[in-house]
Amino acid sequence: MTELAIASPTRLFEWVRTNAWVAGWWAASRALVLGTTAIMHVVGPRGLIGRDEQAHVFGALGAWDGRWYRTVAANGYLLEPGRQSDPAFFPLYPLLLRALHGFGLGYLAAGVVLSQLAFLTALVAFEVLTRELFGPSFARRTVVYLALFPMGFVFSMAYPESVVLCAIALAAVAALRGRWIAAAILMAVGSLARPETLFVSIPLLALALRERVPRQRGLAFGAVIAPFAALGSFALYLALTLHDPLAWTHAERAWGRQFTPFGLITAIRALPRAVEGNPWVLRDVAFFLVYLALLWLALRAKAPRTWVAAGAIVAILPTFSGSFHSIGRFGLLAPAAFWGLGVLGASRRTDTAIRAVSAVLLVGGTVSLAWVFP
Amino acid sequence: MRTAAVAALIALSVAAMGFGLQAAGLRRTPQANVVAERAATWLLRYRFATSTLHLGGRMVHGRCFHGWFEGRHDHPAHGTILILDNGTSVRAIDPSTLLSQGPRTLLPSSALELAGCTHVLGSRIAELAQFDNHVLLTRTSILGQPALALRFRRLTLFVSAKTDRPLGVTLNGVASSIRFSAITPVAARALGTTE
Numbered sequence: 001m002t003e004l005a006i007a008s009p010t011r012l013f014e015w016v017r018t019n020a021w022v023a024g025w026w027a028a029s030r031a032l033v034l035g036t037t038a039i040m041h042v043v044g045p046r047g048l049i050g051r052d053e054q055a056h057v058f059g060a061l062g063a064w065d066g067r068w069y070r071t072v073a074a075n076g077y078l079l080e081p082g083r084q085s086d087p088a089f090f091p092l093y094p095l096l097l098r099a100l101h102g103f104g105l106g107y108l109a110a111g112v113v114l115s116q117l118a119f120l121t122a123l124v125a126f127e128v129l130t131r132e133l134f135g136p137s138f139a140r141r142t143v144v145y146l147a148l149f150p151m152g153f154v155f156s157m158a159y160p161e162s163v164v165l166c167a168i169a170l171a172a173v174a175a176l177r178g179r180w181i182a183a184a185i186l187m188a189v190g191s192l193a194r195p196e197t198l199f200v201s202i203p204l205l206a207l208a209l210r211e212r213v214p215r216q217r218g219l220a221f222g223a224v225i226a227p228f229a230a231l232g233s234f235a236l237y238l239a240l241t242l243h244d245p246l247a248w249t250h251a252e253r254a255w256g257r258q259f260t261p262f263g264l265i266t267a268i269r270a271l272p273r274a275v276e277g278n279p280w281v282l283r284d285v286a287f288f289l290v291y292l293a294l295l296w297l298a299l300r301a302k303a304p305r306t307w308v309a310a311g312a313i314v315a316i317l318p319t320f321s322g323s324f325h326s327i328g329r330f331g332l333l334a335p336a337a338f339w340g341l342g343v344l345g346a347s348r349r350t351d352t353a354i355r356a357v358s359a360v361l362l363v364g365g366t367v368s369l370a371w372v373f374p
Numbered sequence: 375m376r377t378a379a380v381a382a383l384i385a386l387s388v389a390a391m392g393f394g395l396q397a398a399g400l401r402r403t404p405q406a407n408v409v410a411e412r413a414a415t416w417l418l419r420y421r422f423a424t425s426t427l428h429l430g431g432r433m434v435h436g437r438c439f440h441g442w443f444e445g446r447h448d449h450p451a452h453g454t455i456l457i458l459d460n461g462t463s464v465r466a467i468d469p470s471t472l473l474s475q476g477p478r479t480l481l482p483s484s485a486l487e488l489a490g491c492t493h494v495l496g497s498r499i500a501e502l503a504q505f506d507n508h509v510l511l512t513r514t515s516i517l518g519q520p521a522l523a524l525r526f527r528r529l530t531l532f533v534s535a536k537t538d539r540p541l542g543v544t545l546n547g548v549a550s551s552i553r554f555s556a557i558t559p560v561a562a563r564a565l566g567t568t569e
Contacts, residue, residue, distance in 0.1 A: 072400070094400065095400060098401070218379065222382075223384065232392075233393040236393050
């Protein structure tokens with residue numbers, strides 16, 4: 001008993017010591033994002049950031065969809081047929097905002113605090129996952145790239161991406177270690193925050209099929225279908241409160257998102273007009289191509305094909321809604337893309353270049369929040 | 375068989391926990407916001423509204439239409455036109471141009487809202503329904519009929535207690551009553567529309 005009591009703090013201290021570098025990169029990258037946001041609050045630009053958000057030092061991080069998540073947290077769901085309305089936003093993040101709000105934090109502050117903490121946990125979990133799949137030096141490099149990734153300012157916003165990345169990485173680690181109940185819960189948590197979690201079922205299915213312990217096999221397949229069950233629970237909730245189980249897809253249509261089999265062709269055809277309306281869509285097109293290239297690199301480097309497939313779906317599927325908008329953000333939930341970046345940064349020169357360029361673009365991306373949604 | 379049963383049990387447990395979490399943790403939308411959303415739906419269903427504004431002891435009648443009309447430089451413009459019988463006219467052209475002519479007894483934007491201009495007031499109420507955390511809903515009566523008052527920070531919208539159909543507005547101390555109807559092509563052209 002005494003030995004256990006002594007051993008646990010020692011192991012904990014050792015774990016903290018060996019993982020302190022992750023916290024260091026988290027702190028450095030978040031200092032860039034939060035520092036830029038604070039400077040924007042003082043000297044601008046403020047652009048299209050709403051008046052409510054302008055009053056807050058980190059207001060830019062609560063702008064755009066952050067306002068919708070806050071309204072779900074404060075008021076619950078209200079479907080306005082034919083108009084943009086909040087059922088398009090998944091329930092977990094507003095639930096967490098409400099929980100933190102219960103401790104006296106404002107919704108915007110709660111979102112900023114929650115996202116920073118979730119991103120730290122996501123980096124730690126992603127390091128463990130990458131180390132188990134590729135080894136420690138590759139994991140170290142990839143974690144740095146994830147922390148500094150140009151679109152990574154989203155991980156600091158009052159958006160659910162940091163929470164979802166955290167759930168995905170932890171679920172994968174749990175599955176690799178055969179802890180299927182934990183994996184099921186984490187997959188459900190992730191899919192109650194963003195639908196991209198559903199595609200993590202592909203790598204989990206591969207692991208479930210390899211499960212050799214007969215008793216564990218049912219749990220493993222349970223973890224694979226858990227995100228679909230969680231999504232079903234959201235549909236059930238919407239059916240009972242709004243009398244429309246598909247309210248989230250109906251609300252999405254008001255944003256011009258409607259999936260069709262030829263959506264990608266529509267997105268390409270509509271691109272010139274989309275650029276005319278909002279030239280920032282070119283950033284999403286660029287990231288779309290970058291993600292595809294990184295996934296190809298990951299595939300060449302023998303990354304698990306199931307993870308690459310999941311990443312490809314995360315990057316490509318949104319284009320079937322007829323638009324490239326926000327793909328830069330959606331791709332953040334494709335871990336395999338960061339493994340591709342890790343492959344690219346194998347030499348010291350490219351490693352330094354990736355770090356430097358990413359840091360500059362991260363600051364630039366944060367400033368862009370004044371004018372464009374991510 | 376056992377594998378499938380365990381997997382199904384996990385899925386059911388996850389669904390039950392997910393639903394329980396949402397039911398316990400999320401707030402049910404306040405009735406005031408729900409009524410506001412229904413009122414906005416009423417407004418956005420129509421394109422033509424007539425109104426009576428009580429302006430400084432005088433009654434001013436208004437006709438408001440949302441659609442296509444002749445804009446600047448003779449180009450067809452999409453938006454809202456309001457004509458008051460005191461000689462005031464207001465044109466709100468998408469996305470953000472507001473043109474006013476005649477006596478200025480009201481701010482043009484206030485005139486459009488008080489006159490119940492369907493797509494101006496409807497869009498405003500729809501946005502408030504979604505984002506206003508402090509809207510108040512109280513019972514009242516209009517001309518002896520039961521009604522509900524939706525008190526937003528700046529304006530109050532009166533709606534029918536039975537149907538949530540908007541009946542009137544008060545804004546900056548000015549009150550109005552509003553009615554909606556379909557519009558004939560002749561009446562639309564009389565308002566200067568190009569439809």
